[in-house]
Amino acid sequence: MAVISLENVNFAYNGSFCLEDITLELEAGDLTGIIGPNGSGKSTLVKLMAGYLAPDSGRVLLGGQPLARLKRKEVARTLAVVSQGIHTDFDFTVEEMVSLGRLPHMGRWQSEGPGDSEAIEWALSITHLTDFRHRAYNRLSGGEAQRVMVAQALAQQPEILLLDEPTTYMDMAYQQEMFTLMTRLNQEGITIVAVLHDVNMAALYCKELVAIRGGRIFAKGPAEAVITRENIKEIYGCTVEITWHPVASRPQITIMP
Amino acid sequence: MRKRVALALVFVLVILALSGCVATDNNGPITLVDDFDREIVLEEPAQKIISLVPSSTEILFALGVGDRVVGASDFCNYPEEALSITRVGGFDVPNLELIVSLEPDLVFAASLHKDTVEALEGMGIAVLALDPQNIQEIYANIELMAQAVGKKKAGEDLIKDMKGRLASVATALEGLRDAERPVVFYEVWYPGIMVAGEGTFIDEIITLAGGKNMAWGIPRWGSIQEEEILSRNPDFIFHGYPDTDSSFFATREGWDVITAVAEDSIYFVDPDITSRTGPRIAEAVEAFARILHPDLFK
Amino acid sequence: MKKTRLRAGIFLALGVALIIALLAGIAIGTVPIPLKDLFSIIVSSLWRMLPETWQASMLRLGLFQKLAALMEEIPETWQAIVLRLRLPRVLAAMLVGSALGLSGSTMQGLFKNPLADPFIIGVSSGASVGAAAAMLLGLAWTKAGAFAIPLAAFAGGMGSLLLVYSLSGSGGRRSTLSLLLAGTAVSTFLGAVVALLTFFSGEQLQQVVFWMMGGFSGRNWLHVLSMLPWLAAGGAVIFWHARDLDALSLGEEQAHYMGVNVEKAKGRLLAAAALLAAAAVSVSGLIGFVGLVVPHAMRLLGGPSHRWLLPASALAGAVFMVASDLLARVALAPVELPVGLVTALVGGPFFLYLLKKRKVT
Numbered sequence: 001m002a003v004i005s006l007e008n009v010n011f012a013y014n015g016s017f018c019l020e021d022i023t024l025e026l027e028a029g030d031l032t033g034i035i036g037p038n039g040s041g042k043s044t045l046v047k048l049m050a051g052y053l054a055p056d057s058g059r060v061l062l063g064g065q066p067l068a069r070l071k072r073k074e075v076a077r078t079l080a081v082v083s084q085g086i087h088t089d090f091d092f093t094v095e096e097m098v099s100l101g102r103l104p105h106m107g108r109w110q111s112e113g114p115g116d117s118e119a120i121e122w123a124l125s126i127t128h129l130t131d132f133r134h135r136a137y138n139r140l141s142g143g144e145a146q147r148v149m150v151a152q153a154l155a156q157q158p159e160i161l162l163l164d165e166p167t168t169y170m171d172m173a174y175q176q177e178m179f180t181l182m183t184r185l186n187q188e189g190i191t192i193v194a195v196l197h198d199v200n201m202a203a204l205y206c207k208e209l210v211a212i213r214g215g216r217i218f219a220k221g222p223a224e225a226v227i228t229r230e231n232i233k234e235i236y237g238c239t240v241e242i243t244w245h246p247v248a249s250r251p252q253i254t255i256m257p
Numbered sequence: 258m259r260k261r262v263a264l265a266l267v268f269v270l271v272i273l274a275l276s277g278c279v280a281t282d283n284n285g286p287i288t289l290v291d292d293f294d295r296e297i298v299l300e301e302p303a304q305k306i307i308s309l310v311p312s313s314t315e316i317l318f319a320l321g322v323g324d325r326v327v328g329a330s331d332f333c334n335y336p337e338e339a340l341s342i343t344r345v346g347g348f349d350v351p352n353l354e355l356i357v358s359l360e361p362d363l364v365f366a367a368s369l370h371k372d373t374v375e376a377l378e379g380m381g382i383a384v385l386a387l388d389p390q391n392i393q394e395i396y397a398n399i400e401l402m403a404q405a406v407g408k409k410k411a412g413e414d415l416i417k418d419m420k421g422r423l424a425s426v427a428t429a430l431e432g433l434r435d436a437e438r439p440v441v442f443y444e445v446w447y448p449g450i451m452v453a454g455e456g457t458f459i460d461e462i463i464t465l466a467g468g469k470n471m472a473w474g475i476p477r478w479g480s481i482q483e484e485e486i487l488s489r490n491p492d493f494i495f496h497g498y499p500d501t502d503s504s505f506f507a508t509r510e511g512w513d514v515i516t517a518v519a520e521d522s523i524y525f526v527d528p529d530i531t532s533r534t535g536p537r538i539a540e541a542v543e544a545f546a547r548i549l550h551p552d553l554f555k
Numbered sequence: 556m557k558k559t560r561l562r563a564g565i566f567l568a569l570g571v572a573l574i575i576a577l578l579a580g581i582a583i584g585t586v587p588i589p590l591k592d593l594f595s596i597i598v599s600s601l602w603r604m605l606p607e608t609w610q611a612s613m614l615r616l617g618l619f620q621k622l623a624a625l626m627e628e629i630p631e632t633w634q635a636i637v638l639r640l641r642l643p644r645v646l647a648a649m650l651v652g653s654a655l656g657l658s659g660s661t662m663q664g665l666f667k668n669p670l671a672d673p674f675i676i677g678v679s680s681g682a683s684v685g686a687a688a689a690m691l692l693g694l695a696w697t698k699a700g701a702f703a704i705p706l707a708a709f710a711g712g713m714g715s716l717l718l719v720y721s722l723s724g725s726g727g728r729r730s731t732l733s734l735l736l737a738g739t740a741v742s743t744f745l746g747a748v749v750a751l752l753t754f755f756s757g758e759q760l761q762q763v764v765f766w767m768m769g770g771f772s773g774r775n776w777l778h779v780l781s782m783l784p785w786l787a788a789g790g791a792v793i794f795w796h797a798r799d800l801d802a803l804s805l806g807e808e809q810a811h812y813m814g815v816n817v818e819k820a821k822g823r824l825l826a827a828a829a830l831l832a833a834a835a836v837s838v839s840g841l842i843g844f845v846g847l848v849v850p851h852a853m854r855l856l857g858g859p860s861h862r863w864l865l866p867a868s869a870l871a872g873a874v875f876m877v878a879s880d881l882l883a884r885v886a887l888a889p890v891e892l893p894v895g896l897v898t899a900l901v902g903g904p905f906f907l908y909l910l911k912k913r914k915v916t
Binding site: 446448451510511 | 632
C-alpha cells in the first residue's frame, strides 16, 4: 500500500504554475530520489508531500488519509522532513536541537521520559553526533549542522523521511556518509524520499528515481530506466555519455566536454 | 535681633541698588538696568508697550498704564481688560513678526525669552528682561517698570500698598511660635508629585502666611515621594487644580493617615495668583494666612 | 545533564534574589523605619488576617501579647507607608517585571530575533496613544483617573495588536516578517500620533512625559490585582506553547514539520505576549530594556530552551524590576527617579557587556 500518494496535484505560486498534474505513489520501504534541474519544482513537491503547502487542486494522502485533515502532531509522528540550511540566532546545543524532534511525541507539560531519551540517543549515535552533543549548533560546519537536522528528524521516529537536497554544499566524504546513512535507515524500514542534485549519487543509492521537468513528472522508475542519454538531454539539456558503475552496476553519467 | 539687622541691611542694599538703576528723573532720557544687567536708554517714558509676561501685564495695569500695552502674551488674562489686548503668542515662543509690526518702544520679557530678547535687541527694540526671585525683587521690578513708563509715584504707591498688606499679615501673626506654624503641602503636579521647594515664591508665600513649607530640603521645583509626604504629615494641602475636590487626594492609597486629608484641610488656590510675580502676591499671602490661621484674622 | 543542574541552580539563585529584593523593597525607602518595627508591622498585618478564634486561642496560649503591645507604639504613618505604599508598589513592580520578562522572551522566540522586545509590534506606542489621549481629556485629574489611564493604555496597546494583525495579512497565514513590518509601521505611526498629542498637550505635557518614563509611585492594591488575571492568562498560554516556541525559533517551516500548528501557535503567542506587554504598560507606563535584556541574559546563562527560559525570564524580570524600583526611590531621595530611566541606565551597559561577551566566546 502507498504510504504517500499524490493524485492529480496542481500547485501554482502567485498564478504561475509550479507543479502540474502530479500523480505519484510511494510505497513503504522505498528509497526514492527526486531529480531535475533547478526550478523544476522538486522542493515544492517535498513541501506538498509534507503538507506545508496545500495543492490548488488534487489531493495528497498520507497512509490513505487526506493530509489536510490530519492533525499536525499526528503527521509529524509519521513523517519527518530535513530541510536545507536551518539557521537560528539562539545558542541551542546539538542535544537540544535533536531533542526538539520529540515535540510531536510529548504532552504539553510532560518532560522527557525513557522512550524519549532512547530515541534521542539513537538519533545521535546513528548520525555520529554523540560526541558533539554539548557543542553549539550555531558553530558547526554546514555538513555537521545538516547531520544535526537529520538527527532531529530521526528523533521524531518517523516512518517516512523527506530530505530536501541533504548533500548540497557538502564535500565528498560527507556526501558518502549521508548516502550510507540513508541506505541504513532505509534498511531499518524507513521510507525515504530525497530531492537530489547529484544525478550520479542518486543513481547509485536510490532504488527508484523520479525525474521532474517544468513542473511535470518526466520519467519514473529504477535508475537504469530513468538515466538514459536521451532523458538527460531532455531533462537537463546536457549531452552526456552513460557509463556503467563498475561495482554497483548502476548507470552513471559522464559529461562531454 | 541679628536677623533683623541682616534684613535691614538687605533692605538698604536693595534701595541702593534701585537708586543705581534710576539715574535721571522723568524729564529727560531714562536709563534703566534690567535683571540681567542689560542697560537701555529711553528718550521719554514708553508709550507703546508689549508685555510677554502675565505678571508684567498685571503690574502695568496696576500702575495705571494698561492702555499703553499694545501686545500681550496668550496667558495675560488679568485684569479682564488685558484680554482684549492683541495676542503676540505663547509663553516661550512669542511671534516676533507680530511684535515688530506693533512698533513698540519697550518690550517686557522674562528669563526664558533669551532668544527673543536677543532678536529684538538686534532690531533696535528696547527690551527689559525681568527675573525676580523673591518679593523684594518684585518691588524692585515694579520700581523699574514705573520708571520706564514715567509713573514713579504710582509705583511707590503700589509698593507701599503691597508692603502695607504684608505688614498687617505679619502683625497678626506676631508672636507665632514655630510649633504653631502648620505644615503646608503645595502640590504643583500629579502624578510624579512635584512640590515648590526652598527658594520658590510659593515657599516665601507659605512662610509669610505663617506656615511651614512641607518641601524642606528640596531646592526649587522638585519631586517628592509619597512616603515622604506621609511621614512629613502636612496639616494643609494647597493645589491649583480647578476641577477637582478633596477626593482627588483622599482616594490616594494610604493618604488618609495625613492630617490634612483626615481633617479635609485641602484648598484650591488660583495658580495665576500664586505663581505670578506681580502685585497679587500680597493677595496670595493674605489668602493663605486666612486659611492657615482663621482665628487670627477675624 | 550538567545543564539541568545549572538551570536548577540559577532558579534557586533567582528565587533567593527575588525574596531579598522584595524584602529590601519593603524595608528601604526615603523614610527610615527601624527593622524591629518593620518586622512587627509585617507580622501583625499577617496576624490580623487570621480568624478571630485563632487569635483568641493564640493569645490565651501567651503568644503574641508582646507583639500586640508593640503594634500600639508604631505610628500609623509607618504602617501606612509599609503596608499601603511600599508593599503594593513592590508587588506591582514584581508582576510588571515578570510580565515584561515573559513577553520579551516570547517575542524573541516568535520573531527568531534576540533583539525583539515586548514592544516590537507597537504595543507601547498604542498604549501611549491611549494614555496620552486620556490625559488630554483631563481624566488624570478626576477621581477615576487612577484607573481611566491604565484602562486607556491597555485598550490602546491591544488596539495596536489588532491593527498589526489585520494589516499583516488576511485569512490564515501571516508570516513573521509581515507581522514585524506591520509592527514597525504601526509603531512608527502611533509614535507620531503620540508626538502630535504631546505637542498639543499644553498643561498636560508634564503628565504625558512622566507617564512615558514609567514608574510605580502611587500604585495601589487594585493595580496589583488588575495585573494578576492578565499575567495568569497570558502566562498560561505562553507556557502551554513553550515547546512550540523552541520549534518556531528554527523557522516556521521547520516548526510545521515538527508537528506545530504554526498559525494557531503564532497567533496565540503573539496575542498573549502583547496582552502581557499591554497589561504591564498600563500599570507602570513605559519601562524599556527589561523585556530585552532579561531574556537575553537568561539565554546566555542557561540556554535558549523555552521551557526553562520562560519561567527564568519571568523570575529574573521580577528581580530586576523590584531592584530597579528600589534604586529609583533611594538613589536621589527624596526625589524619585523614573524607573524607566534606571532600567535603561543599568540595562543598556549590561546589554553591551552581554553582546561583547557573546562575541568573545
